[in-house]
Amino acid sequence: MNPVLEVSKLSMNFGGLKAIENICLEIFQNEIVSLIGHNGAGKTTFFNCITGIYKPVSGDVFISPFPQKTEKERINGLKPNIITKKGMARTFQNIRLFQNITVLENVMIGRHVRTHAGIIASVLKLKKTRREEREIVEESFKILEKTGIEKFADEKASNLPYGAQRKLEIARALMARPRLLLLDEPSLGLAPIMVKQMFEIIKKINEENSTTVFLVEQNANLALKASSRGYVMENGKIIFSGPSKELIKNKKIKSAYLGL
Numbered sequence: 001m002n003p004v005l006e007v008s009k010l011s012m013n014f015g016g017l018k019a020i021e022n023i024c025l026e027i028f029q030n031e032i033v034s035l036i037g038h039n040g041a042g043k044t045t046f047f048n049c050i051t052g053i054y055k056p057v058s059g060d061v062f063i064s065p066f067p068q069k070t071e072k073e074r075i076n077g078l079k080p081n082i083i084t085k086k087g088m089a090r091t092f093q094n095i096r097l098f099q100n101i102t103v104l105e106n107v108m109i110g111r112h113v114r115t116h117a118g119i120i121a122s123v124l125k126l127k128k129t130r131r132e133e134r135e136i137v138e139e140s141f142k143i144l145e146k147t148g149i150e151k152f153a154d155e156k157a158s159n160l161p162y163g164a165q166r167k168l169e170i171a172r173a174l175m176a177r178p179r180l181l182l183l184d185e186p187s188l189g190l191a192p193i194m195v196k197q198m199f200e201i202i203k204k205i206n207e208e209n210s211t212t213v214f215l216v217e218q219n220a221n222l223a224l225k226a227s228s229r230g231y232v233m234e235n236g237k238i239i240f241s242g243p244s245k246e247l248i249k250n251k252k253i254k255s256a257y258l259g260l
C-alpha cells in the first residue's frame, strides 16, 4: 500500500537561510508519527511547505487520497484548501480561529471544504442546503464531544480558555474528514494536566476514526510515547528517524531532547 504521505528531497529557503533541506519521509495509514525538534528547527516551515502555504524551492510531496487506489498524487503547487479537500487537514501552531463567532460555527466552517451546496444555495436556503446544514451541525457536535469542548458550543471563540482553543483547532480540522491530520504543537503552552488530555484526544482520534496523525512537538517525551515512529529535525535536516522505542533509547536524543 502507498504511504498516505510521501515527501521527497524537500527544501525551502528564506533569503540565504536554508530553513529545511532535503527532507524525505513517509507516513503510512493509521500511524501516529512525530516530528520533534527544538524551536527554530524548521518543523512549522516543513508543515507549511507540504500544506501549500509555502512553495518549496525543490522536492516533491505526494499523497494517496484514496486507500483503495494505487496511484499517488503529486500535490506541490496546489492551494491549501485543495490539499485539505484531498484529505490532509492541519492545525496551526499560532491558533487561527474566527474569534467573533461561536465555537460551533468555527467547527462548521471546517466542513465547508466538503459541502456540495454552494454559497448561492445557502443564501436561498434551499431544502438540500437545510438538510446538509442539519447534518453538519450534528457532526460538529459529535466532534466537539470527541475533543471535550461541547459545553462551549455556543460561546464566542474569543471567550474560550486557551487550552479549549487548541482543542477547537483540532475539532475544526476534523470536520474536513481528513485521512491525514497534521498537528503543529498541539500541547504548546498547556498546563501539564491539559497536555495529558491533549495526547489522549490525539490517540482517540487515531483509534476511533482510523485517522493517520503526523504530530509536530517540542514535548519530545510525550510525543514519542504517543507515536510508533519519529523523526528528529535539527537545523532544517532530519538527523534521526526510526521507531519511537529506539529513538527514546538513543543517547544523543536522550540528552538533547528528552532532558535525561
Ligand SMILES: Nc1ncnc2c1ncn2[C@@H]1O[C@H](COP(=O)(O)OP(=O)(O)O)[C@@H](O)[C@H]1O
Residues within 6 Å of the ligand: 014, 017, 019, 037, 038, 039, 040, 041, 042, 043, 044, 045, 046
Ligand atoms: N516566514 C519566514 N520568513 C523568514 N524566516 C522564517 C520564516 N518562517 C520561519 N523562518 C525561520 O526559519 C527557521 C525555522 O523556523 P520554524 O519552521 O518556525 O521552526 P520550528 O517550527 O521548528 O520552531 C527559523 O530560523 C525561523 O526564524
Ligand SMILES: [Mg+2]
Residues within 6 Å of the ligand: 043, 044, 045, 093, 185
Ligand atoms: Mg513551529
